[in-house]
């Protein structure tokens with residue numbers, strides 16, 4: 001499937017191709033049905049976890065005063081991540097991603113629902129790569145499942161992590177215990193407009209190798225016996 005091809009709406013391919021990070025087109029006026037969010041979270045719980053431990057915990061934020069405090073923490077963290085540049089300096093900049101990030105941050109309290117995704121466990125300086133992989137790998141698949149499910153139910157979302165620069169402040173605000181790792185904050189709203197297009201990504205041939213790092217994988221090359229239907 002190439003960039004120009006369509007996948008029928010409602011299919012898994014369609015969801016995978018059109019679930020985008022939505023920052024500018026979150027509808028800040030239209031309420032979100034929390035029953036739909038609950039349904040999507042239930043679907044997210046079908047994601048795998050290392051050791052089947054199901055250490056995920058989800059905090060669904062809707063109270064305006066709590067969301068306002070989260071916005072303040074998020075803005076502080078974004079300022080750190082942006083090297084001290086204030087919104088006014090970047091919102092008008094040509095960097096669309098940074099511009100979108102600041103716009104989202106500035107209006108975060110107006111987004112109908114914010115979901116904070118956490119996972120029980122904390123990495124230490126002694127943690128091994130396998131432990132790190134298992135911890136974060138036990139929450140991000142579920143966060144992405146949540147986003148895909150939301151898309152399927154007509155809602156838009158974004159994966160955000162920049163606030164983790166201020167994870168202690170978030171933990172204090174939300175009462176998150178020590179020993180629990182925050183993984184993402186997911187703003188959820190209806191989509192302004194209907195259309196989300198597939199992103200432009202580097203082609204598979206530029207990022208996938210065959211048998212050894214750096215070895216080109218020309219999967220459609222008949223001379224190598226590759227192509228659809230072969231291993």
Ligand SMILES: Cc1cc2nc3c(=O)[nH]c(=O)nc-3n(C[C@H](O)[C@H](O)[C@H](O)COP(=O)(O)O)c2cc1C
Nearest residue numbers: 020021023097100101104158159160161162163199
């Ligand atoms: C692990 C991860 C962390 C991210 N953190 C943030 C964030 O803190 N703030 C933000 O606005 N977007 C964040 N994003 C969204 C990315 O910037 C976004 O996926 C990227 O712009 C590509 O968007 P697209 O998938 O719609 O093409 C994050 C995405 C991922 C996967």
